[in-house]
Amino acid sequence: xxxxxxxxxxxxIGIPLGFAALxxxxxxxxxxERWWRHQLGWSLVAKTLLVAGLLMLTGLSxxxxxxxxxxxxxxxxxxxxxxxxxxxxxWRTIVWTRLSRMARKIDxxxxxxxxxxxxxxxxxxxx
Numbered sequence: 001x002x003x004x005x006x007x008x009x010x011x012x013i014g015i016p017l018g019f020a021a022l023x024x025x026x027x028x029x030x031x032x033e034r035w036w037r038h039q040l041g042w043s044l045v046a047k048t049l050l051v052a053g054l055l056m057l058t059g060l061s062x063x064x065x066x067x068x069x070x071x072x073x074x075x076x077x078x079x080x081x082x083x084x085x086x087x088x089x090x091w092r093t094i095v096w097t098r099l100s101r102m103a104r105k106i107d108x109x110x111x112x113x114x115x116x117x118x119x120x121x122x123x124x125x126x127x
Contacts, residue, residue, distance in 0.1 A: 015059045022052040040099060043092040050088060053081045
């Protein structure tokens with residue numbers, strides 16, 4: 001069964017747009033943030049580049065009819081990208097969990113400090 005021409009047209013529009021948006025995001029993030037200095041940045045960029053790589057492979061198929069059945073290089077690239085998703089997402093989960101714990105700890109410390117500052121300010125007014 002042949003794919004619907006509308007679907008092919010939409011993919012030919014959407015794939016380059018999506019790929020460009022992902023690469024643009026990495027460029028903008030690189031310009032605004034030194035992401036390579038912290039794990040959060042690395043995990044964000046790694047995931048974004050994985051998605052871009054998978055879109056690139058889909059683009060090769062749509063635009064040039066080059067698929068994993070036609071090329072070992074394309075097949076192995078696809079295998080590597082797909083199997084990279086799991087460790088990257090586990091890594092991102094660990095990074096986000098650590099950051100969340102640190103943020104909660106800071107919030108608790110600030111709440112405790114805020115209470116004691118308010119209490120001490122009240123005591124000064126009473127004196």
